[in-house]
Amino acid sequence: SQQGEEDPQALSIQEGENATMNCSYKTSINNLQWYRQNSGRGLVHLILIRSNEREKHSGRLRVTLDTSKKSSSLLITASRAADTASYFCATGDSGYSTLTFGKGTMLLVSP
């Protein structure tokens, strides 16, 4: 079964607004990652946060991790139309050998 569940399933915002996506997971993890998928394309890695980290930034991305609640959030600030894509969280297992993905959040940013 899938480890992560993203929320919301779909999000529609205007350019310049912030977009927040959440991910909940079930079991202990070593790291949590966020990926982006443009329509019809492969997934692209955005950011990785380790289980001993609480917050991480990369450009307009901000990721938080709360291991006590088994949840993470991805914030995209000042969204652009080019940010339109699906976003997936993925968790790394204790053996570091596999990544388990959630079902994704579809983000639509309108000009």
Next chain:
Amino acid sequence: NAGVTQTPKFRVLKTGQSMTLLCAQDMNHEYMYWYRQDPGMGLRLIHYSVGEGTTAKGEVPDGYNVSRLKKQNFLLGLESAAPSQTSVYFCASSPRASLSSVNTEAFFGQGTRLTVV
């Protein structure tokens, strides 16, 4: 900068036919994965490999076989295709992770869209 290359990109099969999807990576990665992506289901792991000559089952392995004879290649086989295997298949690779370096970023191919009729 080829990265992860999947062939073919599209294929239509008749029920019962067989085929092999090829994944090749040029980053010298130890780990390789095959996922399938279906609408509303996200990505589900079919099989994976942690090194040349080794394979392991993922979440949805039934109806598929894999081989990793060379480090750079990971083959996914469908011996007798079924309509339920209609999906988009993604291959991915990642470096070996260690306790000191939790480096499990995965690099994905562009996908193979398979339709079984």
